[in-house]
Amino acid sequence: MARLALGEALTNLVWARATSLADVRASVNWMYAAKMKGEGAAMWDAAISLRDAMIDLGVACDGGKDSLSMAAAAGGETVMAPGNLVVSAYVGCPDITQVVTPDLKLGADGVLVHVDLAEGRRRMGGSALAQAYDQLGNDCPDVTSAALKGMWEATQSLLAAGHLSAGHDISDGGIATTLLEMAFAGNCGISADLPLPAHAADQPHGALGSLFAEELGLVLEVASANAQAVLDTYKAHGIPASVIGKVSAGRAVELTVAGAPAVSGDVAALRDSWEETSFVLERMQSSEETVSQEQAGLKDAKAPKWVLPFTPAFTPADKLAASDKGLAAPMLDTLASAAVAAASAAQHCGPDPLLRGGLNGDRGASDGGSSTLQQQLAALAQLGGFLAPGGVPGRANGRP
Incomplete structure (x- = not known):
């Protein structure tokens, strides 16, 4: 579970161009009924697995929380929640334009590529399907650190290349579910x-395993001209990748397993069911x-078309260096991250940001201490505008 939690965090994070895998940091939330028999030991095992995987990948945990009372007595019996581990990861993004989203865009030129991180298992x-049939199953998915590292490096290089x-x-x-x-x-x-499951232990699952096994991996849409380069890049990093289908300009969805029909229908009708x-x-x-x-x-939903009525340009250097610039105040009473972003x-x-406490008249002051109402009103008169980056007045980051 620990390796999968980390792996899923990385397969979610990889779609934005990052500074490096070594810069990834994670917040970890441990939810266990730690006082119940066996649960403390299970949590220990998960912690060791997560530690080892993070060391292998060079990523780090810099915070988190725990919820260790996941059991309650009710009606003469003890109800216990299953142990769970949530990993939330973040990393620096040097270019916000190098981001890939899940929506298919290329029409008939789109090729679908499956990146398999499970070594064919x-x-x-x-799985969600097993739970729908009131089952748990015996063997659960797993992933290796080598597969996660290769996936990250290959995908990041393809992002940089625009493929x-x-x-x-x-x-x-x-x-x-991913394809749909x-x-x-x-x-x-x-x-x-x-394809049908190739591993002997998975073959009894048949087409259900091919469709609904929750082994980690990626599905990509690439232009037909770039498909071979994409496959070669993953191969060079030791990651299996294969073309599994194509996108169409129409609305028909056809999923097959080894040529046998599995899911078909109009995309709108299937989405209505979903x-x-x-x-x-x-x-x-x-x-x-x-x-x-x-x-x-x-x-008939279509993506909105964003059109700027002007050509963006950097503020002239002489204006930024001027000493008589106007003031702008973020409308938050705390140095929340939103206020700092708005100030930046x-x-x-052009305008100088006026942060909390700056209403005493000091430009850019981060802690103005106490000031009289008259001083605050005098400072307000200097403002050229207010910034509303979000949050709730009287709260820090929206929290009481």
């Missing part, structure tokens, strides 16, 4: 053929008319 233990147009990690629901979610997001059709539970809940709290309009609108944006545009 298709284990069903703990990826869309991508999505494989997790809950398996590769079938990409088609739903792009509002387009796909056709894909998956989101039906959400719409049932929404109808309980909204009007039938508005929910029906929203549901119907998704059938203001500084790069």
Whole structure:
């Protein structure tokens, strides 16, 4: 579980160009009924596994929290939540334009590539499908540090080269869910053929293993002209990757396993089934008319087109260096991250940012101490504008 938690964090993070794998930091949340028999030992095992994987990858944990009372007595019995580990990772992003999203974009020129981090295994233990049938299974997915490192390095190099147009990690629901979610997001059709499980221990699962095993991996959309270069890059890093299908300009979805039909239908109809539970809940709290309009609108949804009415340019250096610039104040009463980001944006545009305490008249002061109402009003008169980066007045980062 610990290796998978770390692996899923990295397969979510890899879609943005990062400074390096060694710069990745993680917050870890441990949720165990630690006082129950065997749970403390299980938590210890998870901690050792996570430590070893992080050392192998060169990433670090710099914080987190624990919830170690995940059991309660009720009705004469003790109800215990299963142990769980959540890893949230972050890293520096040197270029915010080098980011890949899951929505398919290339139409008929799109090729679907499966990046397999499981060495061909298709284990069903703990999967959403197994739980739907009230089962747990025996063998659960796993991943090696070498596979995660190779995946990271190869994907990051392809991001830098501009060879990826869309991508999505494989997790809950398996590769079938991943493919459908990409088609739903792009509002387009796909056709894909998956092989049957090759490993002897997984063969009894048949097509269900191919579709719904939650082994870690990626699905990519690449242009046909770049497909071979993408495959070669993963191969050079020791990671199996193969073409499993293509994107279409139409709306038909066709998933097969070893040529046998598995999932088919119109993308809008399949998405309606996928989101039906959400719409049932929404109808309980909204009007039938508005929910029906929203549901119907998704059938022909298109991505918004963003158009700037001007050509962006850097603020002239002489304006940034001027001593008589106006002031702008972030509308937060704390040095929250949002206020700092807003202040940085203001500084790069021209006005001097006035942070908390700066209302005593000192530009850029971070802690002005106490000031009289008259002093604050005098400082307000100097402001050229306010910035509203978010948050709730009277709270820090939206927290009480």
